[in-house]
Amino acid sequence: MMRLLRNTFHGFGRTFWLIIAGLAMIAASPPSARAEPPQDKFATVNGVKLHYLSAGQGDAIVLLHGYAETSRMWRPLIxxxxxxxxVIAPDLRGFGxxxxxxxxxxxxxxARDVHALLQSLKIDRVKIVGHDIGLMVAxxxxxxxxAEVExxxxxxxxLPGVGxxxxxxxLRDLWHFxxxxxxxxxxxxxxERIYFEHFWNDFAADPTKSVPEADRKFYAEAYAQPGHMAAGFEVFRAFEQDAADFAGFAKTPLTRPMLVLSGEKASGEVLITQAKLVASHVDGVVITGAGHWLMEEAPDQVIPKLVEFLDR
Structure with a gap:
């Protein structure tokens, strides 16, 4: 009987410690491993149906994609x-x-589209991130x-119209503008795929570390939808009006904290210099060895910097 009790207790103890170890591993696992994938949602604002990715709870963060991509680019950061x-990551009007x-x-x-989307979700305070065209919208x-941006x-x-x-x-190499x-x-x-290969390859420091193949296929198909290539071209046609608008905006510098990330082989110090003309609290960082596609080329540098900045 005593031997049976000892064996039973020994087996129970071993099981108990296995359970404890398993719980510890779960608790220690990175948040990203437990995060639910973002949901695809739609809202009609300003007469336009917008698609957006939504994930998580808490204070709101808005992620705005650029040209040759869609909200899909943000999935690793989400x-x-x-x-x-x-986290809200919309496909801008005309995209995705x-x-x-x-x-x-x-x-x-x-930007007014994005604001209307957030109003429809009862969100009135945000942290906002933009890449490429998305930074202009941000x-x-x-x-x-x-007053709504933290x-x-x-x-x-x-930034068109600034400095x-x-x-x-x-620039000759930016003929697509x-x-x-x-x-x-x-x-x-x-x-469409041939056209976008120019951006994905030529604007990267190393094309082999640029936008991955699965994403290239997805984006090419997204832009091949009726009206979407025309919409992308209209984004560039609008630059002169954007310049006039931004010159006016710059007369009242932003006072909220601003983080600027630039690829060493792309915008470099140009965007950082511009940012200091439109905002009073700028932290500018040049991402070593990176071209334009920061999320894809240098995720190990870029994602931690964004997370640390946005968690404050």
Missing amino acids: ERLADKHL SSDAPPDGYTKAAL YAYAAQYP RIALMDAF DWTRVWL HFYGKTPLALVSGR
Whole structure:
């Protein structure tokens, strides 16, 4: 009997400690491993149906994608943020699974779409992040709704109308800023993947570390939808109006904390210099060895910096 009790107790104790060890492993696992994947949602605002990704609970963080991508680009960051925050990543008007009307592509107008989306969700305080075209929309959002923005992060591109912005706008290698209208649309129709390969490869420090193949296929198909290539071209056509709008916005500098991340082989110090002309509390970081596609080329540098900034 005593031997039976000893064996039973020994077996129970072993099971108990296995359970404790398992619970400890779960508790120690990174939040991203436990985060639920984002949900695909839709809302109609300003007469346009917008698609957005939503994950988590807590204070709201808005992530705005750029050209040649969609909200999909943010999935690795969403995984890191959703354990503490409500994360909203919309497809801007004309992009991804959102509607693509013929107009409304100034960055101020796109920011108003995002604001209307957040209002529909009863969100009136946000931290906002934008990459490429998305950074222009993020800045336009903060400039139009400064009391509603707690923090803002801008990632690799430039601000039309701020400082010596035409040096970027008129660069020969950035010819796509002036590539819009019926003829360009006819040229790229059915060749969307070929067109975007130029951006994904030539704007990366190393094309093999740029946008991955699965994402390239997804984006090419998204932009091949009716009206979406035209919408992307309208984003560039609007730059002169954006410049006028931003010059006006810059007269009232932003006072909230701003993080600026630029690729060493892309925007470099240009965006950081511009940011200091429109905001009073700027932390500028050049991402070593990276080109334009910061999330894809340097996630180990970029994601921790964004998480640390947004967790404050």
